Amino acid sequence: MLWSGLFRRLGGYGRVVVQRRGKGRYSAPAVRTPSLQQLARAADRFNLDLSQAELQEFQNYMKGTLESYQRVDQLVEPLPTVKWPRTPGWRPEPKENPHNAWYWRTEITGAPSGKLQGKTVAIKDNVAVAGVPMMDGSRVLEGYIPEYDATIVTRILDAGGIIKGKSVCEDLCMSGNSFTSATGPVLNAHDNTRSSSGSSSGSATLLALKEVDLAIGGDQGGSIRLPAAWSGVVGHKPTHGLVPYTGCVSMDITIDHVGPMARTVADTALMLEVLAGYDDGLDPRQSPNLTVPEYTSQLTGDLSGIRVGLLKEGFGQETSEADVDDMVREAAHKLTSAGATVEEVSVPLHYPDGTHIFNAVAIQGTMQTMMKGNGVGVGWKGFYPTSMVDAFTRGYNSRGNDMSAALKHVALLGEFLDENYGNRYYAKGQNLVRTLTKAYNEALDTHDVLIMPTIPFKPLKLPDEDASISEICHQALGSKEISLIHNTCPSNVTGHPGLSINAGFSQPGLPVGMMIVGRHFDDATVLKVAHAFEKIRDS
Known part of the structure; x- marks a missing residue:
């Protein structure tokens, strides 16, 4: 009774x-x-x-x-094997983390030999490392410790890499700026009053500070390339599906990318060789017919026969700064000394419609997959991390009020759209992605790569602690007046590879990123062009 x-x-x-x-x-x-x-x-x-x-x-x-x-x-579910021993590590004190770029420190040593032997690596904190806390920049996941390694973590360790810890990322990665993480803002390595951009803010800053050799970034709207640009390092968003996303927090499987970041193109290419390849059906973003070339062997510095298109719509935008546009144009024209031809090409749909199409996909896609779907969503075959689903469920129920204003905006708008319009605009956005993809492909039929500024303006000052909701959303998510993602987000929905490399420094000593976009699964040419520019720049 x-x-x-x-x-x-x-x-x-x-x-x-x-x-x-x-x-x-x-x-x-x-x-x-x-x-x-x-x-x-x-x-x-x-x-x-x-x-x-x-x-x-x-x-x-x-x-x-x-x-x-x-x-x-x-029943007992199958989990990816955790091959390499480790300890949980520690949360670094401020004195050993002055730019707030580390979330968690650890030391995980893999194989004694391999392509990455002895190279130190930072893992973005939306990527699972077994036994190590994973917060994804958010109070929602605070306290979660995964019991599985993301596939790319295993591949890094198998190749002899040494994982030094988890780098800070923005609150559930929903920011192009570097101040929304629950652990506080990540400071720009070149000017600690400014943003390092996001959401892979910690990874880029740690590279710029030379605290690690390599880093992992994730990119759903520019989050590898944006912080690479404002930190003066190299960040490569691979072709969609080239690198397995297994074990990473998903925002929407059609825009999820994960990839390498480094200080040099050679290290970026080397890391891509290790990360890329089919994941035995665990990631629906991938085709079993993937082939991974030896990217490093193609870094010859010779661009004979390479046709470079300066994307007209990537320059002269409402928020563009003239010195940034000029520096990127000048950098691109230097490629002629390596044998390339450089000329202007136009893709009218790129700006601003590329951003509008991206928004239609990303807002409701993120709402359905990362928020209602607890970081995994439904409707695909592969590895579902159920412990992460449980952590998200508990976190949204108990810590929802602690989310950043940017996340709350996505939650409110996404729910409103769901209730009043269903998935109509998500569906139409996905249909228009085909039109956008065709437009880029036509430009890439006549040109091997497209070049434009990664971000059309220099690093912004970090907002004050008492910044309004409107100001936070403007800087984190973008607006007509301030948008970091106009040039980066279209290739997230189309899946084309894109790389940001430092084009130089503009006054007052701030880095400017040049973005190179290529054909699907022709990441090798993107890296080849970037490497040739790097040689010219540093000579």
Whole structure:
């Protein structure tokens, strides 16, 4: 009587499943039977007029269906193998982390030999490292420790890399600026009053400070290339699906990219050789027919026959600064000394419609996948990290108010669109992606790469602590007046590879990024052009 009375007072948590073995063994239900009140709320959501008697019938029938959930809960799911030993590490003190670029420090040593032997690596904190805390820049995931390694982590360790820790990223990666992380702003390595951009803010800063040799970045709207530009390092967003995303927090599987960052193009290419390749069906973004060339062998410095297109719409935007445009044009024309031809090419859909199409996909896609879908979403085959799903579920329920203003904007707008328009604009946006992709492909039929500024203006000052919601959203997500992503986000929806390299420094000593975009799965040419420029720049 005591237990049955308690369950009634707890609001109909459902029956306790009793397994009779000898004297009896009790097993709590994995999924409780919904109460009639909960079923009534679900009925209202779908505009169903159901009587109490009908709801009772559905409730009774569901008890049998829920036995499947009980059994699934008891079965052991397969997890990626954790091959290399490690300790949890430590949260660094401010004195050893003055730019706030490290979230967590550790030391994980992999194979004694390999392509990355002895090279130190920072892992962006939206990438799982087993046994090491993973916050993804957000209070929502604070305290979560994954029990699996992301595929790229295993590949780095198999290649002899040494993981030195987790780099700070923006709050659930939803910012092109570097001040939304729950652990505080990441400071620009060249001017600590300014942003290092985002969301791979920590990775770029650690590279610029020479604290690591290599870093992992993630890119859903420019988040590898943007901080690479404002930190003066190299960041490569690979062709969509070239590098497996398995074990990383997803925002929308059609725009998710993860890739290498380094101080040199050669190290970036070397790291891509290690990261790229098929992941045995664990990542739906990939094709089993992937081939990975030896990118480093193609870094010859010779661009004979290479046709470079200066993308007209990538320059002269409303927020463009003349010195940035001029520096990138000048840098691109220097490629002629390596044998390339350089001329202007136009893709009218690039700006501003490329950003509008991206927004239609990214806002509701992120809402459905990362927020309602707890970082994984539904509808694809591969590895689903269920422990992360649980962590997101708990975090959204308990720490939602602690999300950044940028995330709250996405939550509010995404929910409004869902309730009032369904997925209409997400669907139309995805359809228009085909048109945008065709436009870039036509330009890339006549040119091997397209070049433009990564960000059309120099690093911004970090906002004050009392910045308004409007100011935070303007700087984190962009607006007509301030938009970091106009040139980067279109290739997230089209999947073309893109790389940012430092074109030089403009007054007052701030780095300017040049972006090189190439054909699908022709990352080799993108890297080749970047390497040739690097040689010219540094000669």
